[in-house]
Amino acid sequence: MLQSLITLPDQDIELVVTAVRQWCTKNHCEIDSNEGRRALTLAIDLVQNSARDTLLQSLTERLGPPPPSQIDAERSAAR
Numbered sequence: 001m002l003q004s005l006i007t008l009p010d011q012d013i014e015l016v017v018t019a020v021r022q023w024c025t026k027n028h029c030e031i032d033s034n035e036g037r038r039a040l041t042l043a044i045d046l047v048q049n050s051a052r053d054t055l056l057q058s059l060t061e062r063l064g065p066p067p068p069s070q071i072d073a074e075r076s077a078a079r
Contacts, residue, residue, distance in 0.1 A: 004048070008044070019043050023043075024036050027065050043055060046059070
């Protein structure tokens with residue numbers, strides 16, 4: 001995943017990281033959680049396939065919110 005990210009141009013890396021952070025914030029999960037890593041992988045794939053203009057929207061449509069059990073587990077771990 002990280003190898004794919006670093007092969008992107010700087011502008012695309014920034015776009016991916018920003019969109020994934022926004023998605024994670026909206027869905028109450030950490031970027032280094034399973035759901036965050038899944039969002040990062042999908043965002044890289046989307047950018048590589050020219051979905052730059054609708055990246056956050058595409059992430060939301062394809063991933064939806066994380067399962068409630070995942071959110072609860074991550075909140076408990078953060079405490």
